[in-house]
Amino acid sequence: VLAGTVRAATLLALGAMCGMIGERSGIVNIGIEGQFLMSAFFAFTVTSMTGSLFMGTIAGVATGLTMGWLLAAMAVGLKVDQIIAGTVLNIAALGLTSFFYDRGRSLGVSKYTNIDLGPLADIPLVGTVFFSRPPITYLTMALLVIVHVALFRSVWGMRTRAIGEHPGAADTVGIDVLRLRYLNVTLAGGFAGLGGSYLALESVGTFSRAMSGGRGFLALAVMIFGRRTPFGAYAAALFFGFTTALQNQFQLKNTFDIPPQFVGMLPFVVTIVVVALSGLVGSMRDPAALGQTYEKG
Known part of the structure; x- marks a missing residue:
């Protein structure tokens, strides 16, 4: 169960970081589900x-960046309603991947294998859970630290939080709000792209229709529960990952003869x-300008 918890939490954490960077910039991204799916396909x-x-x-990350750019083009450039823009991505990803899905390639590919971190992997209980994982899992943990430092200890992070709270004031001090939003939403797509790569190449080793299975929406919940901070999001991801691991165990053993559809709802x-x-x-508060379009004055 613990290994399954970390496995599920990795994808959720990547999706949460994608949504977090967007929302800290004032852009709602409900298209993470579609970004996961399209990136996994490619x-x-x-x-x-x-x-x-x-x-x-690399192809998965590039696909995520492209999807992020499309979201930015709609939400920032064309000023389309952000919820609608994200929904368009989700529907388009489901339709396109289903259309181009090739059964001849559905048998699977080799997956990333575990990398032991020396003596750390021999620590009882937690060694194999955290220190004997495939490479994308380690990269995700490193990215959590990098994003935290970038958001709260850098000029970029200060400007990002400024355009999410008060874009007008940020504009008056010389911050190009629209350009930074474009950049951030595109960059955030790369995290979802890495998540799609993780799903296809590290977690499952194949592709199937709608394989993201609602995890993009779970990632949004993880981001909110983690108060839009990287470490908070990872703690929330571990919690939600634990429920997913429990669900899988219940479905495998089915000790209580519960219909699998109900277990899948957990x-x-x-x-x-x-x-x-x-x-x-909690005293949870959204960024003040979240979901609002900005007209440069």
Whole structure:
């Protein structure tokens, strides 16, 4: 269960960082689900064509960046409603990947294998859980630290938070709000792209229709529950990952003869309850300009 928790948390953490960078910039991204799916498709396709997991991963990240740019073009450039823009990405990704899905390539590809971090992997209980993982999992943990430092200890982070809270004031001090939003939403797509690569090449090793399975929406809940901070999001991802791992164990063993459809609902029911409670109990606050278009004055 613990290994399954970390496995599920990695994808959720990458999606949460994607949504976090966008929302800190004032842009709502509900298209993470579509970004996961499209990136997984291209990561798997390129890997199956080239035999290179690295090239497949690069293709997945590039796809995520492209999807991020499309979201920015709609939400920032064309000033389309941000919820609609994200929905367009989700629908387009599902339709396109289903249309181009090639059954001849659905048998699977080789997956990333675990890398032991020396003596750390021998620590009882947590050694194999955290220190004997495939490379994208380690990269995700490193990115959590990098994003935290960048958001809260750098000029870029200060400007990003400024355009999400008060873009007008940011503009008056010389920050190009529209350009930075474009940049950030595009960059955020790269995290979802890495998540899609993780899903296809590290977690599953194949591609199937709608394989993201709602995890993009779970990632949004993780981001909100983690208060839009990288470490908070990872803690939330571990919690939600634990519910997913429990769900998988219940479905495998089915000790209580519960219909699998009800067991499959577990992570989403927990999501609804936790997000509702966190909104009631905590002092959670969205960025002031979240979801608002900005007209340069």
